[in-house]
Every structure is written in C-alpha cells, then in structure tokens.
C-alpha cells in the first residue's frame with residue numbers, strides 16, 4: 203500500500219473516504235423508464251422537474267442517483283438534458299418539483315457553494331479550468347473552501363495524474379484536451395469530495411486518451427468516492443458503469459446496470475449504434 207487513497211486498490215466497496223449511504227436497490231428492470239435507485243441513495247436527484255430561469259421545463263420527473271463504491275453513467279442523445287440534470291443536482295437550476303438529497307439530507311434549496319461545502323465535487327462540461335492560470339494554481343483554486351493544509355491532497359492528485367506534476371507551472375490553457383480534463387478532475391478532487399460529478403470528462407479526446415481517463419476515474423471510484431458522470435462515449439462508459447441511465451427529452455428512458463443496458467436490444471438499436 204502506498205498510503206495514497208487514489209492509488210491503493212482497496213476494492214470498489216471501500217467507502218472509507220465517504221459516508222456510507224443506503225445501498226441502492228434495483229427496483230425496476232431496464233426499459234421500464236422508472237428510477238432504479240431507492241430513495242436512500244447516497245446522492246439522488248429524485249423525480250426532478252425544472253428548467254432554466256422562467257423558461258420551459260427541460261427535465262420531467264428525471265431521477266439520477268449514485269451510491270458509494272459506484273460509477274453511475276448518464277447517456278442519451280444531444281440535447282436530452284444530461285447536463286441540465288447534472289446542473290439541477292448541483293443547484294444551478296430551478297427544481298420546481300422533486301428534490302435533491304445527499305447522504306439523507308434534503309439539499310434542494312442549497313446554493314452550489316453550499317453543496318461543495320457538503321462534499322459535492324462537480325466538473326462541468328465546458329469552461330471547467332482557468333486557462334490563463336498554471337496547473338498548480340488551478341488545483342489551489344479547487345481547494346478554496348479548505349482551511350487546512352491541502353498539500354497532501356495535491357500530492358495525491360499529482361500521483362493520480364503524473365503529467366500534471368510535470369506541467370504544474372504551465373498555463374493550463376497550453377495543455378492538450380486530455381490533460382485539461384485531468385486538471386478539471388484534479389481541481390474537483392482538491393476539496394476531498396464525498397461524491398464526484400463529471401459532465402463528459404472524455405469529450406474531444408482520442409480513444410487512447412479516453413481509455414486512460416476512464417482508468418483514472420475507476421481508480422478514483424475505488425477509493426470510495428461515488429462517481430456520477432455523463433458520457434458521450436456511451437458503450438465504453440456503460441462497460442465501466444455499475445448503474446446506467448438513458449435520458450431522452452428530459453425523461454428517464456431506460457435504467458439498469460451497465461451490463462443490462464448494453465444487452466438491451468432497444469437501447470443497443472437506438473443509442474449504441476446496434
């Protein structure tokens with residue numbers, strides 16, 4: 203054991219870094235369109251309905267959730283509301299009906315800042331790094347809510363993403379797409395989150411870099427940090443998903459384990475290219 207929680211392979215069920223929430227139970231088979239996760243999930247956006255400002259509802263009874271030790275993946279066509287669902291869970295959207303709960307606590311009314319303080323880490327789809335700041339300054343920004351010494355966490359992030367240590371004094375804007383995504387994930391890890399939300403962490407990277415990023419994400423999940431992530435690379439993402447959601451037009455269309463969704467003929471035909 204290296205003593206590094208991002209490195210040690212302690213199995214997917216080790217939730218020592220997180221608070222143990224309830225155990226998610228499969229309540230519906232894929233294709234039913236109902237939520238599969240019980241009300242006791244560690245992080246849950248539960249039957250959320252809402253939209254931007256006073257605009258029309260984008261989400262309709264949409265449920266996404268993740269439990270300790272899990273990677274939950276959200277897939278669906280462009281404009282399906284995947285990012286909107288993530289923003290709703292993070293508090294950037296009016297949730298007109300439904301609720302968001304973290305570790306049993308109703309946080310529907312909290313600001314995003316307060317949710318970070320409660321242990322949520324969020325990497326948005328766009329503008330997720332400060333391009334004119336160095337890699338290290340980006341990581342320091344990530345630690346903005348911490349009052350304690352965060353150098354140990356920074357060392358862990360550098361262990362997880364060694365290239366970032368090499369480039370720590372370079373402006374983040376000079377890095378490749380895959381490296382920028384590492385900065386964004388690293389920044390989110392600096393708060394020592396209890397749950398990590400990633401919106402398309404592999405957007406715009408080559409298949410090889412995508413595989414590498416997925417490996418690092420699995421590594422983070424193994425430390426016990428549950429991961430809720432949106433992915434454009436649906437097939438590859440469902441392969442590593444304990445739980446998958448297919449969203450269509452702001453609604454849950456299919457829900458199941460990654461394996462179940464990959465095996466579902468309807469899901470394959472409509473969303474996975476056959």
Ligand SMILES: Nc1ncnc2c1ncn2[C@@H]1O[C@H](COP(=O)(O)OP(=O)(O)OP(=O)(O)O)[C@@H](O)[C@H]1O
Nearest residue numbers: 254257260278279280281282283284285286287327
């Ligand atoms: N800031 C915004 N204000 C108003 N409407 C928005 C805003 N952002 C997104 N929308 C609308 O919400 C709907 C869902 O968009 P969203 O970005 O959540 O989809 P997505 O599934 O993440 O798509 P993609 O795969 O392209 O990332 C779209 O109709 C979009 O036009």
Ligand SMILES: [Mg+2]
Nearest residue numbers: 284285286327
């Ligand atoms: Mg999106």
